[in-house]
Amino acid sequence: MTGKLYLVPTPIGNLEDITLRALRILKEVDLILAEDTRTSAPMLKHFGIDKKVFAHHQHNEHKAVAEIVRFLKEGQQIALISDAGTPAISDPGFLLVREVLKENLPVECLPGATAFVPALVNSGLPNDRFCFEGFLPVKKGRQTRLKELIYESRTMIFYESPHRLIKTLEEFIENFGAERQAAISRELTKMFEENVRGTLTEIKRHFTENILKGEFVIVVTGNDEPAPKKDYKYYKK
Numbered sequence: 001m002t003g004k005l006y007l008v009p010t011p012i013g014n015l016e017d018i019t020l021r022a023l024r025i026l027k028e029v030d031l032i033l034a035e036d037t038r039t040s041a042p043m044l045k046h047f048g049i050d051k052k053v054f055a056h057h058q059h060n061e062h063k064a065v066a067e068i069v070r071f072l073k074e075g076q077q078i079a080l081i082s083d084a085g086t087p088a089i090s091d092p093g094f095l096l097v098r099e100v101l102k103e104n105l106p107v108e109c110l111p112g113a114t115a116f117v118p119a120l121v122n123s124g125l126p127n128d129r130f131c132f133e134g135f136l137p138v139k140k141g142r143q144t145r146l147k148e149l150i151y152e153s154r155t156m157i158f159y160e161s162p163h164r165l166i167k168t169l170e171e172f173i174e175n176f177g178a179e180r181q182a183a184i185s186r187e188l189t190k191m192f193e194e195n196v197r198g199t200l201t202e203i204k205r206h207f208t209e210n211i212l213k214g215e216f217v218i219v220v221t222g223n224d225e226p227a228p229k230k231d232y233k234y235y236k237k
Contacts, residue, residue: 003030003072005100006079007093009086009112013189015046017113023047025110029077033068035092039083056080061092065099072105086114090134090159115188116157119217122195123155123183126221130155136168146175151227156220162212169204172220176200181221187214 006025011017026032026049033056034040040053056064071078080087080096086109087093100107120127131154136142149156160168172180183197184207192214196206200220 001075002105003074003076003078004106004108005068005072005096006077007087007097007107007109008079008081009110009114010040010043010081010084011189012084012113012115013187013193015043017189018047019110019112022110022112023049026051026079026081029079031071031076031078033078033080033096035082035087040081056092056096058092061095065096068096069100069103069105072100073103084113084115086112089114089116113189115159115185115215115217118188119183119185120155120157120219122185123219124197125155125181125183125219127155129153129222130157132157135159138164142171146171150175151223151225153222153224155222158218158220160216160218162214162216165207165212165216166204168218169200169207172218173200173204176220176223180223183219185217185219188217190214 006029008022008025009019010022026044026047029051032040032044032051032053034053035055035057037053037055044051044053054064068078080093082091082093085091088097097107116132120130131152133145133149133156136145136158158168172182178201179199181198182200182203183195184203186194186196196203198206
């Protein structure tokens with residue numbers, strides 16, 4: 001009997017957001033793979049989960065895949081968790097899932113927390129059609145990607161860190177326009193959660209005048225204008 005890989009979402013802040021099913025799976029599996037064992041340890045201890053925990057992050061995932069596949073073939077049940085939210089959403093997980101599926105081994109993803117959903121829903125911006133961009137490239141390809149998104153008609157969702165937030169907002173203003181409507185959610189589900197809505201200029205002013213701490217989700221409304229015909233090849237959906 002082969003094992004199964006479970007992708008288990010964990011709370012993005014408030015521990016009450018974990019599901020009963022997630023708790024059951026984490027208590028039943030033989031092994032837990034954690035993005036950062038130091039981050040996951042307090043959460044696991046809080047819920048009384050005492051299991052073997054191995055680190056599985058972007059720096060070791062390529063080397064670890066073969067061993068994890070071997071564990072699964074031996075019948076071990078394994079859960080993958082990230083520091084917060086759903087594994088493989090701007091976190092390690094994709095590579096492992098792909099390789100496990102190549103070996104025709106079962107993978108099961110539990111529903112649960114991920115930061116961009118509440119940020120999108122409470123933004124007040126159109127959410128019937130949207131695209132998730134995650135973190136933009138830090139250097140190579142960044143400006144190219146921004147140019148490609150100028151005429152994106154769907155609401156766009158980005159993740160950003162505190163030390164790059166102002167620069168990113170400045171780039172958004174340059175490419176999308178100062179009056180483009182947007183919203184930023186900071187520290188979602190935590191004690192100091194903050195949601196700021198308005199034009200990109202208004203939001204930049206707010207965060208220029210306030211201390212930047214926490215994790216940020218940026219939601220930007222799409223462009224109502226069609227792309228110029230000469231650039232249509234770049235924006236064709």
